[in-house]
Amino acid sequence: MAPQLDGYFKQVDTLSDHFIERLRQAVAIPSVSSEPARRPDVVRMGHYLRDQLTKLGATAELRELGKQPGTDLNLPPIVLARYGSDKNKRTILVYGHYDVQPAEKSDGWDTEPFELTVKEDGRLCGRGSTDDKGPVLGWLNAIEAHQAAGIDFPVNLLMCFEGMEEYGSEGLEDLVNEEGKKYFADADAVCISDNYWLGTERPCLTYGLRGCNYYSIEISGPGADLHSGVFGGLAHEPMTDLVRVMGSLVEPDGTINIPGIKEQVAPVTADEEGLYDGIAFTMETLHESLGSKTTIFEDKKKTLMARWRMPSLSLHGIEGAFSAPGAKTVIPAKVIGKFSIRTVPNMEIEKTNDLVYKFVEEAFKKLNSKNTMKVYAQHCGNWWVASPKHWNFEAAAKATERVWGVKPDFTREGGSIPITLTFQEATGKNVLLLPMGSSTDGAHSINEKLDKKNYIEGIKLLGAYLHYVAEEPMN
Numbered sequence: 001m002a003p004q005l006d007g008y009f010k011q012v013d014t015l016s017d018h019f020i021e022r023l024r025q026a027v028a029i030p031s032v033s034s035e036p037a038r039r040p041d042v043v044r045m046g047h048y049l050r051d052q053l054t055k056l057g058a059t060a061e062l063r064e065l066g067k068q069p070g071t072d073l074n075l076p077p078i079v080l081a082r083y084g085s086d087k088n089k090r091t092i093l094v095y096g097h098y099d100v101q102p103a104e105k106s107d108g109w110d111t112e113p114f115e116l117t118v119k120e121d122g123r124l125c126g127r128g129s130t131d132d133k134g135p136v137l138g139w140l141n142a143i144e145a146h147q148a149a150g151i152d153f154p155v156n157l158l159m160c161f162e163g164m165e166e167y168g169s170e171g172l173e174d175l176v177n178e179e180g181k182k183y184f185a186d187a188d189a190v191c192i193s194d195n196y197w198l199g200t201e202r203p204c205l206t207y208g209l210r211g212c213n214y215y216s217i218e219i220s221g222p223g224a225d226l227h228s229g230v231f232g233g234l235a236h237e238p239m240t241d242l243v244r245v246m247g248s249l250v251e252p253d254g255t256i257n258i259p260g261i262k263e264q265v266a267p268v269t270a271d272e273e274g275l276y277d278g279i280a281f282t283m284e285t286l287h288e289s290l291g292s293k294t295t296i297f298e299d300k301k302k303t304l305m306a307r308w309r310m311p312s313l314s315l316h317g318i319e320g321a322f323s324a325p326g327a328k329t330v331i332p333a334k335v336i337g338k339f340s341i342r343t344v345p346n347m348e349i350e351k352t353n354d355l356v357y358k359f360v361e362e363a364f365k366k367l368n369s370k371n372t373m374k375v376y377a378q379h380c381g382n383w384w385v386a387s388p389k390h391w392n393f394e395a396a397a398k399a400t401e402r403v404w405g406v407k408p409d410f411t412r413e414g415g416s417i418p419i420t421l422t423f424q425e426a427t428g429k430n431v432l433l434l435p436m437g438s439s440t441d442g443a444h445s446i447n448e449k450l451d452k453k454n455y456i457e458g459i460k461l462l463g464a465y466l467h468y469v470a471e472e473p474m475n
């Protein structure tokens with residue numbers, strides 16, 4: 001089966017240094033979507049991808065999305081590209097994102113976050129290496145290795161790469177809905193490489209994601225920051241109010257205190273009960289990726305359920321609060337608390353928002369504070385669960401076995417890729433998540449890395465998947 005793959009694999013190995021160099025160029029562009037000052041770099045990264053795709057012979061274009069709502073900033077462009085338009089071949093639509101999470105060396109990185117550092121043990125360290133520049137470049141590298149090997153590309157490839165995923169995919173939903181029956185019209189299936197293996201040994205195919213509703217609570221009172229010796233004890237302090245309200249949202253054991261949230265969660269079915277035992281996942285690898293043993297649950301099943309099928313509420317930070325080293329005796333005049341809820345079937349975005357607003361308003365009211373409070377959702381993305389019983393998943397399973405020599409686990413993911421459900425609905429096609437990196441990669445964290453083995457074998461995997469797609473009977 002897929003007889004040309006050996007020649008393709010050989011070329012991927014031959015070109016491996018060149019592919020690492022391409023990743024180095026991409027990591028060097030600090031495309032942080034959440035920082036307004038970095039917006040030109042996000043745009044530059046979009047242009048870089050368009051240019052690389054054009055050099056590889058793809059037809060690539062940039063779609064401008066206008067201004068980011070509520071700001072004067074231009075949204076970064078969507079890179080749309082097509083490689084091949086042979087009516088006799090299947091067409092696969094792939095999506096990825098070229099923006100990254102913020103990173104500063106002073107956050108605790110061992111190396112410069114925007115300089116790819118190749119460690120002796122094979123770690124390719126740098127912001128975006130695993131999330132999601134490595135996987136995005138994987139598709140480009142797969143095209144190049146086919147060309148170098150002189151092997152016919154097995155499918156038509158449609159590509160959609162965005163620059164705002166880490167900020168809630170602003171602007172993309174409309175474009176995907178608009179292009180579902182136009183630019184993406186001939187897509188037979190969708191593949192997204194933007195998540196991770198559950199551990200470090202067993203590859204996986206992913207059929208579910210949690211959603212993410214992201215909130216802000218703004219509390220203000222004084223006209224300016226104040227001296228706590230002069231005003232402490234005689235004025236209502238925004239930080240005191242905010243810490244109380246934020247602290248009331250969730251318990252240390254993860255229990256969400258907002259009434260009506262857990263009532264929306266789908267009950268566990270008998271089929272599902274038996275699903276977790278067979279998954280290659282140990283508490284030891286979880287502790288390794290967590291970097292500590294501070295897990296809430298001691299057993300694998302409860303832990304997997306907590307990540308895949310239960311909601312969680314995380315507190316992220318407070319804008320306006322004193323956070324530098326030292327001891328500044330200030331009373332901040334206005335603080336904005338940030339938290340998010342990871343949502344699961346059958347939670348509804350609007351209903352969840354209403355429950356959150358009601359709870360926060362009541363919690364603030366109980367404080368009898370004269371400060372003013374505003375709570376609102378910054379962005380919301382839905383959860384997604386699909387059927388893995390489809391030729392798209394079959395092809396990926398065969399490719400995984402060919403490249404890694406083991407059958408993949410079928411997993412769900414605790415993170416979110418807000419546009420996944422939109423791709424499914426706009427194209428009406430099956431969506432597969434095909435991860436490249438592993439659980440210890442540290443996406444969103446300090447010292448993010450992608451192991452060289454995962455990058456290089458991952459490029460083989462993406463190419464092999466396309467060959468098996470070409471061979472799969474339709475179902």
Ligand SMILES: NCC(=O)N[C@@H](Cc1c[nH]cn1)C(=O)O
Pocket residue numbers: 131132165166167168194195212214381415416417418443
């Ligand atoms: N690799 C996917 C990923 O990191 N997704 C982000 C998406 C997100 C949701 N809201 C803000 N960003 C995640 O945090 O899961």
Ligand SMILES: [Zn+2]
Pocket residue numbers: 097131132165194
């Ligand atoms: Zn990502």
Ligand SMILES: [Zn+2]
Pocket residue numbers: 101131166443444
């Ligand atoms: Zn991410």
